[in-house]
Amino acid sequence: MAAPSRPRLGVFKFASCDGCQLTLLDCEEELLPIADRVEIADFREASSAVLGGPFDLALVEGSVTTPADRERIHRIRAESRVLVTIGACATSGGIQALRNFADVEEYRRVVYAHPEYVSTLATSTGIAEHVPVDFELRGCPINKRQLLEVITAFLSGRAPDVPTESVCLECKRRGTVCVLVAHGTPCLGPVTQAGCGALCPAYDRGCYGCFGPQDTPNLPSLSHRLLEIGLEPPTLTRFYRSFNGNAPAFRAAAEDVAGAPGGGTG
């Protein structure tokens, strides 16, 4: 294939741990076929050779937490034909969106010796709150197979096959015993989107909700059940407020539990 006709790929980082970009590097044997089909025009985690825009496909990791990043995402959007966000940070603000439920000014004063050097926003927000996004790939971190599916789909001009159903399907398909029903372990699987392959329940842990809410989650019903099996309301609030705590469905569920009698703020 002639080099100039290859679609141009950009991979960009906002507030994040780099884990989702690493998933792309972790593709290993698929990485060379990807590099054959696209021109990597900007991927600083992988190469210092920065060719610049425009981009046919931009993969954006991380959340918007600073005034500078709030500007930068608009420039990337303007240069990109298709913009796909990768990971929980880029989708819902990530674990750092815990600041959305706290006093950021106080954090800044307590944590930093020179708080005046720190320029930050009061909130951590997903990319779609700032610019139009063509597709959001969920996960903390994203799943390698799903990432390859998204790249392949955009390269061939079709919609990616990324189900928005619950984690429970993945548990049942792999034959994992339900940790909630059989062990009484609190689990967010029924309200969480599939994609990880139901990793945690396979290792005897409840789902932590890394892929965010499934497409039609019933949070009040799950909250009722988790409280019924003995979870304390503040613990349940914290359970919802992790990697996707700022996703609207999880945020509302945490507020419902915290606002109920005996709920506390978690």
Place this chain on the structure above:
Amino acid sequence: MDGAERRVGERYLLERREFPAFLAALSASGYRVVGPTLRDGAIVYGEIRTESDLPIGWTDRQEAGTYRVVPRGDGALFGYAVGPHSWKKYLFPSRERLWSARAKEGSAGGFEVEPEPAGADPPLAFLGVRACELAAIAIQDRAFTMANDVAYLRRRERILRVAVQCGVAGGTCFCVSMGTGPAAAGGFDLALTELIAPEHHRFLIEVGSPAGAKVLTGVPLAAAPADSAREAEEVVARTARSMGRSMRVEGIRDLLVQNPEHPRWNDVARRCLACTNCTMACPTCFCQTSEEVPELAGGRVERWRRWDSCFTTGFSELHGTAIRKSHLGRYRQWMTHKLATWYDQFGSSGCVGCGRCITWCPVGIDLTVEVEAIRSSPGVRPSEPSPP
């Protein structure tokens, strides 16, 4: 009787200490034995290499949304009800490649389909199939036969069914209501009844087919005296009397078909998680979707199918939008199909009364309770039409 020919329809006695010889005979006959085994706090189906792979001395406590394994205090091999797995995981695997296709070389274009080759795996012996599960297999047989599903039928014809007559009923069992158990009357190659007395632990084995008779050749068996058959009948009779649930099925088809607007659907929709656990655990649910898995380089594609569920949004997507968006619509679709319109489609109920959907619902929705709620006030309609 060693080495003697065994006859279809006859009953024999196997001493507990000879059970390993029975397992060995299954393997020697060329079968890979799969059956109940204790794993991760539940009795699931897996490979049975020796009798110690069986959950010896364990039983289960099941209620709506709750399952626990507990010791029985005796050495029973089959002293429990059905667990989260069903045999469909072997006959209708949760993920399976159906075929692949490769782009043709040259300028003419087009592609070549590569059909999936028949597997070379040994035939399976299902050890410990319960009466409700034999009924479930028969129901899936009808559905997959009507669809001429080659992959299913190819696997299905190689299965040896070793039934076990139920010695205990689970807390969510209602096979008596559905007319599917607890006694397995047919549809098996062999059927075992575990007879446990303080001084004597034996199995009564009934031969259901020539394939079953063949396996028993060489297994040390005794002729079954008349009182052992009576003892075996008492085992299932006792199980029938201790069913955890019941469901009134008279007129159930018309009841559900005539009550799509009943307010009870709203009530259950508030509890339903749309998580799909009921359908995944159900031994008769056969819904599936397919996915294309292309090679990154673009020259080859594989078509896979995977278990799907009428509780997902994607399942009812037509022309880019889902037609059953609400939990109400999905639960009503599932229960009405399972208990009512299944009769129209397949000539039977789609429910065998195994209770899995009740036990494995994380919030403990119980379809026997839902049916009874509608039965208690048929014809009641809400003020507003229900959502799709």
